Amino acid sequence: MRRVGVMGGTFDPVHHGHLVAASEAAHRCNLDEVLFVPAGQPWQKSDRVVTAAEDRYLMTVIATTDDPRFSVSRVDIDRPGPTYTVDTLRDLTSYYAAAGIEASLFFITGADALAEIASWYESADLLALAHFIAVTRPGHVLVDPGFSAESVTFIEIPALDVSSTDCRARVAEGAPIRYLVPEGVREYIAKRNLYVRAES
Ligand code: NAP
Numbered sequence: 793m794r795r796v797g798v799m800g801g802t803f804d805p806v807h808h809g810h811l812v813a814a815s816e817a818a819h820r821c822n823l824d825e826v827l828f829v830p831a832g833q834p835w836q837k838s839d840r841v842v843t844a845a846e847d848r849y850l851m852t853v854i855a856t857t858d859d860p861r862f863s864v865s866r867v868d869i870d871r872p873g874p875t876y877t878v879d880t881l882r883d884l885t886s887y888y889a890a891a892g893i894e895a896s897l898f899f900i901t902g903a904d905a906l907a908e909i910a911s912w913y914e915s916a917d918l919l920a921l922a923h924f925i926a927v928t929r930p931g932h933v934l935v936d937p938g939f940s941a942e943s944v945t946f947i948e949i950p951a952l953d954v955s956s957t958d959c960r961a962r963v964a965e966g967a968p969i970r971y972l973v974p975e976g977v978r979e980y981i982a983k984r985n986l987y988v989r990a991e992s
Contacts, residue, residue, distance in 0.1 A: 793897045797826035798884060798922065800868075800877060801901060802834045804843045804956050805981060806855045808972045811862075812951035813927040817900045818861055820947060821925060825861050826900070827884070828852050831875040832868045843986055845869045854976040876913040881921035897921065903946065904930035910938065919943050929953050963987035 799814050806828070816825045830848045849869055853955055856862035867883045868875045881897055881903075888895035899918075903926035909915055918924075924944040928934055929952040954972050962969050969978055981987060 794825070794888070794889070794893055795821070795823045795898065796879065796884070796895045797821070797823040797898045797900050797925070798865075799826050799828045799900045800831065800880060801828075802837065802956065803828070803830045803848050803852050804840060805848070805959055805973055805977055805986070806852045807954045807959055807977075808951065808971075809929075809952040809954040811855060811859075811909045811974070813949045814862060814900065815859070815945070816947055816949055817898070817925050817927065821898055821923075821945060823861075823898060824864065828856055828862060828864045828886060829868050829880055829884075830864070832871060847980075847984060849985060851977045851980050854980055855974045857976075858933060864946070874913075878917055878921065880916040881918065887923060892983075896923070898923045898925055900925040902926070902952075903932070903934055906944070907936075927952060960987040964989060 797814065797817055801810065803810065817823065818826050829853050830845065832845050834842055849864065849866065852864045855862055868880055871879060871883065877899065881899065884897060892907040906924060906926045908920065912918065917940065925937060926946050927945055927949050928946065930948055930950055934946055959969050959972055963981060
């Protein structure tokens, strides 16, 4: 049985905290690989403009190239409409079944995001599709999403003190993001002139 981590996020932009979190989840939960899955249309983010999916996808590819355990899936980007995790997990289950690979899925995401799971589309079906790994920052109060202990693993990641929101704000203010994100991602952001305007 192949143990597959499914690292779901907006990744706007992907940063070193995400990479450390994926690596730590792989280590603690004995995962064979981690598939980063950038969200297509994060439907709960209507309060701000989300960077184009292709830019977020390419930054995630750049960030993950040198780790053989990591790859990036387009499954949420290529599916039209709002991104629902239940669709992500169903599509990946079908993908592995079609490839003849017996896979067990571990959905990794921020504990804050997971705390809202009761409001996610078809949330009742999610627990049957994957085990959940909730990663959090030091000092952050964990909100128990109400899962049984067998369905969720909580992991505290010191490097998650980096956040995408802070990276975007720093670029908008002209502050450096070198060392917060992989160098190739920093170069991509500069080349594409991303995040130059302050958040609305
Ligand atoms: P978010 O609200 O941007 O994230 C909440 C917090 O978790 C932020 O602090 C974020 O930090 C962190 N985070 C997000 N993804 C992470 C990851 N993979 N590893 C570590 N920290 C992470 O959450 P989001 O990006 O919109 O959504 C996360 C995942 O949940 C996505 O796959 C999304 O599709 C899914 N989701 C599904 C539904 C649904 O099915 N209805 C609803 C909401 C979310 P950063 O900002 O630094 O990343």
